[in-house]
Amino acid sequence: MSKLKIGLFGFGCVGSGLYKVLNESKQLDAEIVSIVAKNKHKPREKTKIPISFEPEAILDNELINVVVELINNSEEAYLIIKKAIQSKKHIVTANKKLLSEHLDELIALAKENGVSLLYEASVAGSIPIIRNLEEYYNNDTLTSIEGIVNGTSNYILSQSNKGISYTNALKDAQEKGFAEVDPKFDVEGFDSVFKLTILIKHAFGLSIASNQLLTVGIKNLKEQDVRFVKEKKFRVKLFAKAFKVENHLFAFVAPHLVDATHAAFDVGNEFNAIIVQAAYADKQLFYGKGAGSLPTASAVLSDISALNYNYAYEYRKTANAEVKLSDDLKLKVYIGSTNFSSLSEFQFEEIEDLYIGIDYAYQIGTISLTELLKVNWNERIELSLLLFSEQKINKQMKPIQNSNFNFLKKDNSYYSIH
Amino acid sequence: MSKLKIGLFGFGCVGSGLYKVLNESKQLDAEIVSIVAKNKHKPREKTKIPISFEPEAILDNELINVVVELINNSEEAYLIIKKAIQSKKHIVTANKKLLSEHLDELIALAKENGVSLLYEASVAGSIPIIRNLEEYYNNDTLTSIEGIVNGTSNYILSQSNKGISYTNALKDAQEKGFAEVDPKFDVEGFDSVFKLTILIKHAFGLSIASNQLLTVGIKNLKEQDVRFVKEKKFRVKLFAKAFKVENHLFAFVAPHLVDATHAAFDVGNEFNAIIVQAAYADKQLFYGKGAGSLPTASAVLSDISALNYNYAYEYRKTANAEVKLSDDLKLKVYIGSTNFSSLSEFQFEEIEDLYIGIDYAYQIGTISLTELLKVNWNERIELSLLLFSEQKINKQMKPIQNSNFNFLKKDNSYYSIH
Numbered sequence: 001m002s003k004l005k006i007g008l009f010g011f012g013c014v015g016s017g018l019y020k021v022l023n024e025s026k027q028l029d030a031e032i033v034s035i036v037a038k039n040k041h042k043p044r045e046k047t048k049i050p051i052s053f054e055p056e057a058i059l060d061n062e063l064i065n066v067v068v069e070l071i072n073n074s075e076e077a078y079l080i081i082k083k084a085i086q087s088k089k090h091i092v093t094a095n096k097k098l099l100s101e102h103l104d105e106l107i108a109l110a111k112e113n114g115v116s117l118l119y120e121a122s123v124a125g126s127i128p129i130i131r132n133l134e135e136y137y138n139n140d141t142l143t144s145i146e147g148i149v150n151g152t153s154n155y156i157l158s159q160s161n162k163g164i165s166y167t168n169a170l171k172d173a174q175e176k177g178f179a180e181v182d183p184k185f186d187v188e189g190f191d192s193v194f195k196l197t198i199l200i201k202h203a204f205g206l207s208i209a210s211n212q213l214l215t216v217g218i219k220n221l222k223e224q225d226v227r228f229v230k231e232k233k234f235r236v237k238l239f240a241k242a243f244k245v246e247n248h249l250f251a252f253v254a255p256h257l258v259d260a261t262h263a264a265f266d267v268g269n270e271f272n273a274i275i276v277q278a279a280y281a282d283k284q285l286f287y288g289k290g291a292g293s294l295p296t297a298s299a300v301l302s303d304i305s306a307l308n309y310n311y312a313y314e315y316r317k318t319a320n321a322e323v324k325l326s327d328d329l330k331l332k333v334y335i336g337s338t339n340f341s342s343l344s345e346f347q348f349e350e351i352e353d354l355y356i357g358i359d360y361a362y363q364i365g366t367i368s369l370t371e372l373l374k375v376n377w378n379e380r381i382e383l384s385l386l387l388f389s390e391q392k393i394n395k396q397m398k399p400i401q402n403s404n405f406n407f408l409k410k411d412n413s414y415y416s417i418h
Numbered sequence: 419m420s421k422l423k424i425g426l427f428g429f430g431c432v433g434s435g436l437y438k439v440l441n442e443s444k445q446l447d448a449e450i451v452s453i454v455a456k457n458k459h460k461p462r463e464k465t466k467i468p469i470s471f472e473p474e475a476i477l478d479n480e481l482i483n484v485v486v487e488l489i490n491n492s493e494e495a496y497l498i499i500k501k502a503i504q505s506k507k508h509i510v511t512a513n514k515k516l517l518s519e520h521l522d523e524l525i526a527l528a529k530e531n532g533v534s535l536l537y538e539a540s541v542a543g544s545i546p547i548i549r550n551l552e553e554y555y556n557n558d559t560l561t562s563i564e565g566i567v568n569g570t571s572n573y574i575l576s577q578s579n580k581g582i583s584y585t586n587a588l589k590d591a592q593e594k595g596f597a598e599v600d601p602k603f604d605v606e607g608f609d610s611v612f613k614l615t616i617l618i619k620h621a622f623g624l625s626i627a628s629n630q631l632l633t634v635g636i637k638n639l640k641e642q643d644v645r646f647v648k649e650k651k652f653r654v655k656l657f658a659k660a661f662k663v664e665n666h667l668f669a670f671v672a673p674h675l676v677d678a679t680h681a682a683f684d685v686g687n688e689f690n691a692i693i694v695q696a697a698y699a700d701k702q703l704f705y706g707k708g709a710g711s712l713p714t715a716s717a718v719l720s721d722i723s724a725l726n727y728n729y730a731y732e733y734r735k736t737a738n739a740e741v742k743l744s745d746d747l748k749l750k751v752y753i754g755s756t757n758f759s760s761l762s763e764f765q766f767e768e769i770e771d772l773y774i775g776i777d778y779a780y781q782i783g784t785i786s787l788t789e790l791l792k793v794n795w796n797e798r799i800e801l802s803l804l805l806f807s808e809q810k811i812n813k814q815m816k817p818i819q820n821s822n823f824n825f826l827k828k829d830n831s832y833y834s835i836h
Contacts, residue, residue, distance in 0.1 A: 021698050027556060027734060126699035128554045135553075136546045138445060138723060140716050263705070266684070280439055280716035281544035281706060287681070288702035298558045298698035305556060316445060 004030035004307055007058030007089070009080055010070035011037040011044060011051060014094060014121075017293030018068065018300050019047060030066070030304050034058050038071065059083050066090045066307060068300060074098040085109050085117070092303040094121035094296060100194035104207050107315065116312040118303035123195045124149050124272040126295035127288045128302065130313070133202040133276075138316050141279040144243030145203050149195045151270035151291040152179045152186035153218050153238040157255075158268040160226050161235045166218070178270050178291075188378045189217035189238065189253040196240035196253060203276075204242065204249055205317030208325055214252035214369065216377040216385050221255065224360040225336050225384045229257065236386065237264050243277075248326035250369070256389045257334065329369040336362035336384035347371055422448035422725055425476030425507070427498055428488035429455040429462060429469060432512060432539075435711030436486065436718050437465060448484070448722050452476050456489065477501050484508045484725060486718060492516040503527050503535070510721040512539035512714060518612035522625050525733065534730040536721035541613045542567050542690040544713035545706045546720065548731075551620040551694075556734050559697040562661030563621050567613045569688035569709040570597045570604035571636050571656040575673075576686040578644050579653045584636070596688050596709075606796045607635035607656065607671040614658035614671060621694075622660065622667055623735030626743055632670035632787065634795040634803050639673065642778040643754050643802045647675065654804065655682050661695075666744035668787070674807045675752065747787040754780035754802035765789055 006022075008015055015035075022032060035051045036058050037044075044051065058064055059080070067084040069077050074097040081091050081098070091110065093099070099106070099122055110117040120130050124147065133142075148154050155178045159169035170187070173179035185191050193215040197208050218238055229236055234257040242251035258265050263285050267273040272290025277283045289295035330349060337343050340361040343354075351365040362384075377385055424440075426433055433453075440450060453469045454476050455462075462469065476482055477498070485502040487495050492515040499509050499516070509528065511517070517524070517540055528535040538548050542565065551560075566572050573596045577587035588605070591597035603609050611633045615626050636656055647654055652675040660669035676683050681703050685691040690708025695701045707713035748767060755761050758779040761772075771782040780802075795803055 017698075021558075025558075126702060128550055131554060132546055132550070135724070136549060136720050138720075140439075140443075140719065278716065280435075280712040280719070282713055284545065284704070284706035286702070286704060289700045294698040295700055298696065301558065301698070302554050302556075306553070 004066050004304060005064045006030060006032045006066045006068055006304065007034045007036070007061060007064040007084075008032050008068045008070070009036050009055070009058065009077075010072075011035055011047075012070065012072070013293045014296045014300070015070045016045060017297035018070070021294065021297045021301055022304075025301065028301070028305055029308060033064060034061060055080055055083075059087060064089060066092065066304065068304070069093040069095060070300070071095075074101070078102055081106060081117075082109065085113050085115055088113055088115055090116045090307050091118065092121075092300055092307070093117075093119050094300060095119075096122040096191065096194040096198060100197045100210050103198065103201060110312075116307060116310070118306060118311070118313065119198070120303050121296045121299035123198050124274055124286075125151075125288070125290040125292065126298050127272055127274060127286045127290065128299070129199070129274050129286055130202050131302070132286070133199070134313050134316075137203070137276065137278055137281070140281050142203050142244070142276065143279060144241070144277040145199055145274065146239050146241045146243075146264075147195070147199065147274040148237055148264055148267055148272050149240050149274070149290060150186055150189075150192045150238060151272060152183065153189075153192070154267070154272070154290075155179070155270045156187070157218060157236050157238065160221065161229070161268075163226065163230060165223055165226070166221050187217045187219040189215040192217075192238060192240040192253040196242060196251060199240070200242050200249070200251060201315070201318075202313070203317070204244060204323055205315065206249060206323060206325065207318075208251065212325065214254060214373050216252075216254040218255055219378060220381050220384045222336065222338070222360070222384055224357075224362075225334075225386065228334070228336070228362065229386075232257075234259055235265055237267070237389075239264075239387075239389075244323055247323050248328065249323045250326060250329050252369070254385060254387050256387045258389045262389055327369045327373060330366050331369060331372070332365070332388040333367050333372070334362055334364050334384075334386040334388070335367075336360065336386075338382045342380075342382060345375075422484050422722060423482045424448055424450045424484045424486055424722065425452045425454070425479060425482040425502075426450050426486045426488070427454050427473070427476065427495070428490070429453055429465075430488065430490070431711045432714045432718070433488045434463060435715035436488070439712065439715045439719055440722075443719065446719070446723055447726060451482060452479055473498055473501075477505060482507060484510065484722065486722070487511040487513060488718070489513075492519070496520055499524060499535075500527065503531050503533055506531055506533055508534045508725050509536065510539075510718055510725070511535075511537050512718060513537075514540040514609065514612040514616060518615045518628050521616065521619060528730075534725060534728070536724060536729070536731065537616070538721050539714050539717035541616050542692055542704075543569075543706070543708040543710065544716050545690055545692060545704045545708065546717070547617070547692050547704055548620050549720070550704070551617070552731050552734075555621070555694065555696055555699070558699050560621050560662070560694065561697060562659070562695040563617055563692065564657050564659045564661075564682075565613070565617065565692040566655055566682055566685055566690055567658050567692070567708060568604050568607075568610045568656060569690060570601065571607075571610070572685065572690070573597070573688045574605070575636060575654050575656065578639065579647070579686075581644065581648060583641055583644070584639050605635045605637040607633040610635075610656060610658040610671040614660060614669060617658070618660050618667070618669060619733070620731070620735070622662060622741055623733065624667060624741060624743065625736075626669065630743065632672060632791050634670075634672040636673055637796060638799050638802045640754065640756070640778070640802055642775075642780075643752075643804065646752070646754070646780065647804075650675075652677055653683055655685070655807075657682075657805075657807075662741055665741050666746065667741045668744060668747050670787070672803060672805050674805045676807045680807055745787045745791060748784050749787060749790070750782070750784055750806040751790070752780055752782050752802075752804040752806070753785075754778065754804075756800045760798075760800060763793075
């Protein structure tokens with residue numbers, strides 16, 4: 001008899017992947033004993049165990065000691081997870097929205113009930129980033145984390161880097177199954193910012209509401225922006241980024257211009273990558289598949305496996321967190337607009353370039369993060385924002401650190417605060 | 419009072435780095451209570467605690483519960499570690515030669531004495547590859563691991579990729595401190611093969627003596643080889659590689675030709691990278707600093723930190739290991755020689771290219787691994803061996819797996835067995 005008896009919520013792409021993987025794995029002492037799905041009428045592969053449609057089939061089953069939650073609706077998932085924790089069941093989930101919105105409450109509830117709440121699959125799919133942040137960087141001083149964590153956006157950007165328009169690239173992504181029919185969550189940056197708040201919790205010990213952070217997706221990028229990017233030999237990457245300068249933490253999601261020397265330059269298509277910088281280990285890059293049935297199932301499986309030896313996240317950095325979220329930052333940006341006059345809304349500290357064409361204008365210069373936070377970028381579709389990955393050093397300020405890191409050298413060691 | 423009382427053997431580059439890092443770290447409940455160094459006359463930075471020169475100062479100190487071993491001599495280290503384990507002290511070491519030669523014995527001894535033996539720093543410095551192989555891939559089926567694990571060789575190769583001759587690049591590396599005065603260990607592939615056997619233990623559960631494996635370093639590479647590589651737009655990377663086809667495990671260290679589509683193409687200078695391929699997670703790349711005082715100290719520190727919660731490697735794959743080391747493999751290779759007639763020693767299965775110049779000749783074709791194992795490459799300095807990273811599929815054989823992995827697609831999914 002196996003030690004871990006799993007109740008599985010959700011039998012979609014990842015759920016059925018997990019079922020397959022768990023049946024094939026020889027080394028794991030765990031079995032799925034009950035599956036609860038939502039849609040009674042959806043055609044499915046045959047399973048050895050019957051599929052139920054009532055959450056109670058799992059929640060009231062005392063034999064089940066692990067709930068794996070893989071459903072789409074984050075509010076339903078929240079209620080399920082809460083009840084499951086109260087029934088002393090361990091939780092494995094991939095639901096970043098739910099986690100971003102309720103993490104502290106669920107951590108406290110899990111602690112109170114003596115169960116583990118694990119969610120490696122919620123950020124960057126198969127890349128073991130949460131576990132590494134928890135276990136491996138807990139004594140080294142992390143200074144920054146920068147990730148391509150949304151495969152859909154990265155796929156679309158890869159296509160647009162080839163000169164294909166955003167609209168056609170999105171259509172192609174939808175046809176290939178990389179983008180949802182309603183892609184808002186992905187292309188407006190919300191998926192990335194939810195993941196960023198989870199990463200910040202493990203990297204810097206701070207609990208941050210996603211709506212506190214500048215969140216700009218790729219939706220507004222236009223043909224004219226793509227042309228600029230190509231001409232200047234940049235590529236665009238949607239980064240979820242957080243970095244520390246002394247006790248200030250800066251964090252945002254926005255499309256960035258990267259040049260060929262940047263480690264993320266070649267991270268294409270639906271792939272994810274995360275670059276971590278620490279005081280002693282220096283910069284490290286983790287690269288792999290961020291989504292898809294089997295890679296995500298593989299991450300879920302690792303969490304299940306960790307339950308076999310009673311693993312729980314310890315949030316060691318939370319207790320020691322001296323850093324505070326701050327907006328006191330100046331950034332080098334490109335702002336484009338189909339309406340020239342809207343550029344004058346922005347109070348730049350310094351303007352380097354201004355281009356005005358018949359139907360498009362853009363301005364490059366230094367602007368404060370506070371100024372960028374005033375705009376609802378996803379609503380103002382005439383505006384495009386691109387951050388420069390390589391930022392100028394403000395003369396009054398010292399760079400974060402003097403690294404000899406060559407391959408990644410033009411990256412975020414150049415930010416400064418005031 | 420801290421829980422972990424550390425006795426430190428070796429106060430060179432890494433040892434003094436660890437001392438610095440441990441003094442700065444706020445989160446770790448550990449302190450160095452005794453240091454044993456070798457050379458009484460070497461000038462050193464001042465330390466708060468006196469430096470001793472007798473191993474007994476640590477081995478006989480009952481207050482010490484952790485021995486961190488960072489000395490060069492692997493035979494001395496072996497004796498120290500054995501005694502320390504028998505005195506019920508946990509071990510943290512970075513000594514790959516020692517581990518490669520005595521791993522199974524030391525694992526058994528540590529188990530018998532109820533202590534942990536940890537060695538993250540022994541392979542790829544700051545990259546947490548052993549911990550990830552142990553914890554994260556234990557339920558996913560690993561199919562291959564491929565690493566640039568020797569920073570010295572990679573630095574020299576990076577220079578030679580720029581057209582600088584091996585001799586000058588080595589001199590430059592020695593001046594910069596990336597290469598030892600006696601670089602044999604690095605440039606003949608021994609350092610890489612020691613690390614490979616440690617990786618194989620954690621990735622595939624097999625104990626392999628390093629002298630069973632084809633081990634070719636970069637020492638023999640000549641100006642003419644560098645010219646060939648440049649003309650064909652390849653780069654050379656010294657890979658330590660192990661991969662599984664059904665129940666056969668193939669493993670070797672050799673310089674490889676990689677093209678611009680390979681994930682390791684841009685891994686330059688003293689950096690390390692490891693590419694792991696698993697059935698579900700697919701390919702993943704870990705990239706970071708493989709050597710140096712602080713990155714290595716950071717890895718040692720992670721092991722010390724893990725001792726705080728009684729962490730020990732579990733070698734889960736060892737019990738289930740069904741794979742056997744095999745030579746039954748055909749490889750596409752480039753063999754160059756300053757002496758044309760020596761090419762005729764090799765029994766190629768198929769010859770694709772033969773070039774004969776006044777003072778140099780090379781041949782490209784398919785050859786068996788058994789045939790390559792007959793030669794002592796490091797002694798036969800007239801011969802250069804380069805493996806093609808992209809191997810042809812043998813028509814009778816199916817590729818290992820049908821991956822959609824684009825960024826890394828031209829890599830080792832193409833090997834085949836007979």
